[in-house]
Amino acid sequence: MSPRTTSKNEEIRQESMKKIMDAAFSLIAKQGYESTSIAQIAKEAGVSKGLMYNYFDSKEDLLEKLVNGAMSEGDKVIGELLSEDPKVTLQNIFEWFFKELKERPEYWTLMTELTFRIGKFKFVHDMATAKMKGYTTFLTELLQQLNFPNPEGEAKLIGSLFDGIAIQYLVIKEDYPLAEMEIFLIEKYCVKHK
Amino acid sequence: MSPRTTSKNEEIRQESMKKIMDAAFSLIAKQGYESTSIAQIAKEAGVSKGLMYNYFDSKEDLLEKLVNGAMSEGDKVIGELLSEDPKVTLQNIFEWFFKELKERPEYWTLMTELTFRIGKFKFVHDMATAKMKGYTTFLTELLQQLNFPNPEGEAKLIGSLFDGIAIQYLVIKEDYPLAEMEIFLIEKYCVKHK
Amino acid sequence: MSPRTTSKNEEIRQESMKKIMDAAFSLIAKQGYESTSIAQIAKEAGVSKGLMYNYFDSKEDLLEKLVNGAMSEGDKVIGELLSEDPKVTLQNIFEWFFKELKERPEYWTLMTELTFRIGKFKFVHDMATAKMKGYTTFLTELLQQLNFPNPEGEAKLIGSLFDGIAIQYLVIKEDYPLAEMEIFLIEKYCVKHK
Amino acid sequence: MSPRTTSKNEEIRQESMKKIMDAAFSLIAKQGYESTSIAQIAKEAGVSKGLMYNYFDSKEDLLEKLVNGAMSEGDKVIGELLSEDPKVTLQNIFEWFFKELKERPEYWTLMTELTFRIGKFKFVHDMATAKMKGYTTFLTELLQQLNFPNPEGEAKLIGSLFDGIAIQYLVIKEDYPLAEMEIFLIEKYCVKHK
DNA sequence: TATGAATGAGTATTCATTCAT
DNA sequence: AATGAATGAATACTCATTCAT
Missing domain, CATH: 1.10.357.10 (Tetracycline Repressor, domain 2)
Incomplete structure (x- = not known):
């Protein structure tokens, strides 16, 4: 079976990024940057901590x-x-x-x-x-x-x-x-x- | 050795509290609450970390x-x-x-x-x-x-x-x-x- | 589309393995085993991380x-x-x-x-x-x-x-x-x- | 009750440091530096991870x-x-x-x-x-x-x-x-x- | 055969808090 | 009243490995 197409992958990426960014945005706006942990964001976004680093280099980059x-x-x-x-x-x-x-x-x-x-x-x-x-x-x-x-x-x-x-x-x-x-x-x- | 009088004790308490609060105040104002540690405050105030908990229940209480x-x-x-x-x-x-x-x-x-x-x-x-x-x-x-x-x-x-x-x-x-x-x-x- | 022949497949396998092993070899020799990641090797070899596990059971097996x-x-x-x-x-x-x-x-x-x-x-x-x-x-x-x-x-x-x-x-x-x-x-x- | 004397404290410090360094030494010599974790050293030494950082600035400093x-x-x-x-x-x-x-x-x-x-x-x-x-x-x-x-x-x-x-x-x-x-x-x- | 998104256990390090003295 | 050694849960981040496609 062949691998996912590039465009399908891109779609998946966009979706995941959006989930993460939305979660991060609302949590950080509510609690402040320092008081919001990567673990919290991941949980809210419904993804693993590790995945966040597929898309963002660091918490600050996010x-x-x-x-x-x-x-x-x-x-x-x-x-x-x-x-x-x-x-x-x-x-x-x-x-x-x-x-x-x-x-x-x-x-x-x-x-x-x-x-x-x-x-x-x-x-x-x-x-x-x-x-x-x-x-x-x-x-x-x-x-x-x-x-x-x-x-x-x-x-x-x-x-x-x-x-x-x-x-x-x-x-x-x-x-x-x-x-x-x-x-x-x-x-x-x-x-x-x- | 004569025991410390109550008033003498109270005086000491006031002094220690003031030292701690002054140190905490200037450090938190400069660096923010999250970025200021109890250890730092104690050091700046010239007292031990432990002493802080004689006067304040927690960092938030301080x-x-x-x-x-x-x-x-x-x-x-x-x-x-x-x-x-x-x-x-x-x-x-x-x-x-x-x-x-x-x-x-x-x-x-x-x-x-x-x-x-x-x-x-x-x-x-x-x-x-x-x-x-x-x-x-x-x-x-x-x-x-x-x-x-x-x-x-x-x-x-x-x-x-x-x-x-x-x-x-x-x-x-x-x-x-x-x-x-x-x-x-x-x-x-x-x-x-x- | 004609199916790949067995020998053609074998040839492809050999090529991929060689690419991976060459990359792994030079990276590990340069940086040491612990400091070389599977991701790095895959990138250097120009293949996907997933492919590596078709040929090698684990990093140690590699x-x-x-x-x-x-x-x-x-x-x-x-x-x-x-x-x-x-x-x-x-x-x-x-x-x-x-x-x-x-x-x-x-x-x-x-x-x-x-x-x-x-x-x-x-x-x-x-x-x-x-x-x-x-x-x-x-x-x-x-x-x-x-x-x-x-x-x-x-x-x-x-x-x-x-x-x-x-x-x-x-x-x-x-x-x-x-x-x-x-x-x-x-x-x-x-x-x-x- | 008065706090521990300085010399008693120093004694305790020396003891703890020795425990940590002994554990670290034998583990690192056996497994290598990268393969030995701070957690492992702490466990072997019978102290908490946190205590290590009372004595050493970092793993490399240790x-x-x-x-x-x-x-x-x-x-x-x-x-x-x-x-x-x-x-x-x-x-x-x-x-x-x-x-x-x-x-x-x-x-x-x-x-x-x-x-x-x-x-x-x-x-x-x-x-x-x-x-x-x-x-x-x-x-x-x-x-x-x-x-x-x-x-x-x-x-x-x-x-x-x-x-x-x-x-x-x-x-x-x-x-x-x-x-x-x-x-x-x-x-x-x-x-x-x- | 090949991909890369996703996972989760693991890493070093920090720090508020406790407690024996 | 005062000390500081000790703890343990939390932090950001890494990486070998899995799996749907």
């Missing part, structure tokens, strides 16, 4: 692939937020941020935890730095077009605010007035400005 | 006592920020927050890390929720007196902003424009308001 | 077949060293030994390593004992014909010397004065004797 | 301490072999070598195995190189004083011979004519020479 995967999913959307009118673009950004938070809280939990672990993982540092820079630069330009007096400071303030809202919402969940906050911010930065 | 201690310290200061004029009180709060961040980054690092570990430690969740509530209530009243249109929302926004500024400053440190942000906020909420 | 194969190869050459004149035979042996060492250091590395692993592998012990005995007997007869006073002792000394030279040469390689040693020994045992 | 310990024991004797008469010194060396082999076969098994593993352990390489150099230099000088024609070559030959005798004796044990070989060598190099 984390990296996890984050990259989740991030590239999110990146695709950024382009769609742009508009002719900078005011609209800004509003799109606010709306996107709150939508993300509601729809992918686990992802943002993971990202926030990792951000706070900078220095422990080289790849997180590089990633976070690059992200943050691009983000601030983009916002600064936008606010400049909208004639904010101190666009860079304001951009950083919004950046901080996003992080703060994220951390609080992710911690106290349904008790956090997310919708209210969204309206509030859009009013302040998009509607009432100028 | 963490709880640590946080409780640090928090009650913080509480004492709140009273001193009050003023007849709510505007001054608000400004005092802003100034206190930035001063704290600059002077005790380790404390805030620890608190932020713990806040984010909710789910792992029940006591952190209870504590954080209670704190946040009291905090928001206080700020809400203040902003009400200052006739802010949506005082509760605004209070929550400031709360989130504080957390966000803290997390970013604690992560990127000297690259964060802390002083600039302080002026910005005071202008916005205390000077220009009304 | 080792055994490897050593047997290498040894029977060596046996064939022994006959060619014989000469009418025992002095010439002796010189042929010396020259063969040094030539072997220079030309097939991997083989001798493997053999020496294995010899020293006695106790772990029963088959090595049996093999090594048999070899050594035959070897000593042969040399003893030769030296007897050359009228050495204590031919058996002398034979064992030469046997030990061979092993010693081998181990040192294989360890320190180019720093070992192999050529010099060869001349030295031939002078001593073949030229100057009697 | 090996290093093992070898250093065994070596320094041997080093002490070297000075006692020297004599006014180089012939006597040479004879002493031969006798010391054979005595060592008979009395501490496990030590020499270990050393020979390690020598063959050069390249895997940095410390073994340094140690072996230094040892071998000192050894050859010393023998060369001695043979020069005895007017051997090619003292350096001869020194290396004896060095190789020693290794060869050792490896064969350690492998086939009681079947190896150690005593006979000793007489043989002393006759050749000390009595009959010149």
